[in-house]
Amino acid sequence: GNSVTQMEGPVTLSEEAFLTINCTYTATGYPSLFWYVQYPGEGLQLLLKATKADDKGSNKGFEATYRKETTSFHLEKGSVQVSDSAVYFCALAGGTYKYIFGTGTRLKVLA
Amino acid sequence: EAQVTQNPRYLITVTGKKLTVTCSQNMNHEYMSWYRQDPGLGLRQIYYSMNVEVTDKGDVPEGYKVSRKEKRNFPLILESPSPNQTSLYFCASSLSARGNYGYTFGSGTRLTVV
Numbered sequence: 001g002n003s004v005t006q007m008e009g010p011v012t013l014s015e016e017a018f019l020t021i022n023c024t025y026t027a028t029g030y031p032s033l034f035w036y037v038q039y040p041g042e043g044l045q046l047l048l049k050a051t052k053a054d055d056k057g058s059n060k061g062f063e064a065t066y067r068k069e070t071t072s073f074h075l076e077k078g079s080v081q082v083s084d085s086a087v088y089f090c091a092l093a094g095g096t097y098k099y100i101f102g103t104g105t106r107l108k109v110l111a
Numbered sequence: 112e113a114q115v116t117q118n119p120r121y122l123i124t125v126t127g128k129k130l131t132v133t134c135s136q137n138m139n140h141e142y143m144s145w146y147r148q149d150p151g152l153g154l155r156q157i158y159y160s161m162n163v164e165v166t167d168k169g170d171v172p173e174g175y176k177v178s179r180k181e182k183r184n185f186p187l188i189l190e191s192p193s194p195n196q197t198s199l200y201f202c203a204s205s206l207s208a209r210g211n212y213g214y215t216f217g218s219g220t221r222l223t224v225v
Contacts, residue, residue, distance in 0.1 A: 032211040034213055036214075036216075042218060042219070043115075043201055043203075043216035043217050043218045043219050044154075044201065044203075044214070044216045045216070046213040046214065046215070049211070049213050051211040089153070089154070093211065098156060098159070098169070099144075099156070099214065101146075101153050101154040102153060103151065103152065103153035104153055
């Protein structure tokens with residue numbers, strides 16, 4: 001079946017550091033891929049998405065590229081801020097109309 | 112404002128006492144879903160609905176019921192709650208069941224069953 005694996009956290013970075021959170025997936029067909037962010041005490045918010053191979057999703061300085069050859073959708077940001085501290089979830093939506101979420105990666109950015 | 116509204120935000124109840132968590136969306140979305148979030152397990156789908164009167168089980172449906180009588184509402188019912196249903200619950204909606212639209216999530220309901 002479909003699955004999503006993302007790197008274990010927590011990830012702790014200093015402000016202005018480069019961020020990478022790895023996400024790989026297993027799926028049949030051509031799923032859509034998403035990154036969601038959850039700030040403390042809130043629900044998940046859609047951060048970015050890509051619906052086909054080689055698409056790049058971007059939002060708020062975050063980027064992720066849908067790589068079919070490596071079945072990956074890594075999240076990157078060139079310069080993180082304290083306000084980026086949150087839990088990040090990689091997710092996949094496939095042909096069964098079900099979303100599969102990763103277990104989440106907590107990011108802590110220190111001033 | 113486009114949103115998914117869940118109530119209550121916090122709930123403490125006793126084992127066996129029936130409860131309902133409400134979920135309402137104002138975006139005319141077809142697809143709605145309930146998730147529970149537990150440490151180390153991420154989000155697991157409980158039930159989903161592809162449209163009015165169309166519901167189906169997710170990965171962890173035991174002990175839960177849902178209904179979809181109107182497009183905007185998708186309540187989650189625990190007929191006889193047990194302590195293992197203590198969790199953080201999220202309702203989410205999407206424009207359609209096709210996977211490429213993304214979800215809008217509610218703010219969550221933290222349920223404690225004692």
